[in-house]
Amino acid sequence: MTTSPSTSAPARSGGAAGRSPRRDWLALGLLMFPVLLVAVDNTALTFALPAITRALEPSGVHVLWIIDAYPLVLAGLLVSMGSLGDRIGRRRLLIIGSTGFAGLSAATAFAPSAEWLIAGRAALGFFGAMLMPSTLSLIRNIFPEPNRRRMAVAIWAAGFSGGAALGPIFGGWLVEHFWWGAVFLVAVPLMVPLLALGRTFIPESKDPSPGRVDVPSILLSMLVMVPMVYGIKDVATEGPGLTGLGSMAFGLAMGVVFVRRQHRLEHPLLDMSLFRNRVFSMAISANILALFSFNGFILFLAQHLQLLEGLSPSAAGVAMIPALAATVAAGLVVVPLVRKVRPGYVVAAGLAFSATGYTLVAFGNHDGGPALLLAALLVLALGVGTAETISNDLILGSAPPEKSGAAAAISETGYEVGSLLGTAVLGSILTASYQHNLRLPAGLDGMLPGASLHNAGETLAGAMEAAAVLPGPLADAVRDAAAAAFDSGVHVTAAIGLVLMATAAVLAAVVLRKVPKAT
Numbered sequence: 351m352t353t354s355p356s357t358s359a360p361a362r363s364g365g366a367a368g369r370s371p372r373r374d375w376l377a378l379g380l381l382m383f384p385v386l387l388v389a390v391d392n393t394a395l396t397f398a399l400p401a402i403t404r405a406l407e408p409s410g411v412h413v414l415w416i417i418d419a420y421p422l423v424l425a426g427l428l429v430s431m432g433s434l435g436d437r438i439g440r441r442r443l444l445i446i447g448s449t450g451f452a453g454l455s456a457a458t459a460f461a462p463s464a465e466w467l468i469a470g471r472a473a474l475g476f477f478g479a480m481l482m483p484s485t486l487s488l489i490r491n492i493f494p495e496p497n498r499r500r501m502a503v504a505i506w507a508a509g510f511s512g513g514a515a516l517g518p519i520f521g522g523w524l525v526e527h528f529w530w531g532a533v534f535l536v537a538v539p540l541m542v543p544l545l546a547l548g549r550t551f552i553p554e555s556k557d558p559s560p561g562r563v564d565v566p567s568i569l570l571s572m573l574v575m576v577p578m579v580y581g582i583k584d585v586a587t588e589g590p591g592l593t594g595l596g597s598m599a600f601g602l603a604m605g606v607v608f609v610r611r612q613h614r615l616e617h618p619l620l621d622m623s624l625f626r627n628r629v630f631s632m633a634i635s636a637n638i639l640a641l642f643s644f645n646g647f648i649l650f651l652a653q654h655l656q657l658l659e660g661l662s663p664s665a666a667g668v669a670m671i672p673a674l675a676a677t678v679a680a681g682l683v684v685v686p687l688v689r690k691v692r693p694g695y696v697v698a699a700g701l702a703f704s705a706t707g708y709t710l711v712a713f714g715n716h717d718g719g720p721a722l723l724l725a726a727l728l729v730l731a732l733g734v735g736t737a738e739t740i741s742n743d744l745i746l747g748s749a750p751p752e753k754s755g756a757a758a759a760i761s762e763t764g765y766e767v768g769s770l771l772g773t774a775v776l777g778s779i780l781t782a783s784y785q786h787n788l789r790l791p792a793g794l795d796g797m798l799p800g801a802s803l804h805n806a807g808e809t810l811a812g813a814m815e816a817a818a819v820l821p822g823p824l825a826d827a828v829r830d831a832a833a834a835a836f837d838s839g840v841h842v843t844a845a846i847g848l849v850l851m852a853t854a855a856v857l858a859a860v861v862l863r864k865v866p867k868a869t
Contacts, residue, residue, distance in 0.1 A: 374492050377552045378502050380544050382509045384481040387540045389513025401530035408464035415468045423475025425579040425766045426572040432483035432759020433619045437560035440484045440755055441552050447480025452541040459531030486758035490746040491555035501685050504739045508678040519667055557752040561617020570608040577601035582774040621753055632861040633744035634764050636697050639854045640737040641768030643704045643847055646776035647730055650840050651723055657814050658833055659720050673731040680735030693740050694862025698855045703733025705851035711844035776843045783839030791827040810836045
């Protein structure tokens, strides 16, 4: 596939000439260790939180910062670190990040207090921001030939999806058999192969004419992403309010300042001309929307499985494994497909699959157990795996090799933003619909404390907790009312997801229709 002159260039910017394919694939194998680590780390912490709460006795605010410190710092630094890798060397940045991540993970595993754990999580976000853009940009330069690069990107995406699937199961097993710190300590053995062999088998690459690092641009990029991510997470958990919406507005204002500064600089931190490429911009949008649909779906499916079907968190995670495996399989299967079908149509088909998954939920009956929702997740996962793999390849292929670090960082930022938006937007709509449609039985005022009654009206979890202390018939009535209200919210959010994914599929087919088939 040739999406721009840069994609057909056989030269590797800064790479070693005449490398054997075997060494390239071995280098990819080493790059998968940080990918797996970041993916597992993202989901495993959830299952360690109860043990952390018992051991460190954090306040409610501390718990929120234990969760949020890592993604806030990570999102704020992704663009800066991607551009820094272009300047100082992507392998060099990856080694620095891996060393720091492993060392800090070992220290964080033995954090004596919640404050130390929060500081450790923030520092892990700093080094984590060096990892993912570096792996993806190195793939762009290790595999300049489009077909091999496409397969490498598919394997990269499969590692990320596989790690996300293993996280809940692996994290739960570690906490059960060891202690909460084992979730962090596992980073050390995972990084050893990369640190021992990376310099030997992974070729260095960087921008040959990088220019100086613009520190004000780095600060501005953080003032864009940190308030935006914080605002999205606040809206997702607290609903629309002054804090969340104000944070997002401030982030957008700083975004305007950041973009204007980049246009004025001779050597910008982020080359804004990348976005003038329609293929690049549409592929980024497809990536964001694919993650939006997937994480928004997981949000209400996890609640349904645990609160309405009575599954434990680990059992709910196991129930989702077939769909996550389908994400991996779809990403690998579509690689040869783009030799026969234009990649734009493959991305559009993936987004259409996501729309189909939401269709099953929007118009289906959820009373027959979790089978329909899990089937819908399977269809959705096939679409996400398809769209993500090809859109990531389009992102890398449409950017010049010397700018691959910045392109990879934008792709990773899209991952973060898409995931957060899926949770925040669909989660807020789901919560609002639940609260609007809830009809609790009469007579609860004298049987429940005011706080419990309030929580029952706010969330499905609150209603289920309230029902647990009520007598049988009344408890059943509360559960039925909460389930009906939640189900109505799921239909609404699924219909919105359906419209968004269908629209995205049409746009991808139109905008990307001229991207040629792979040769």
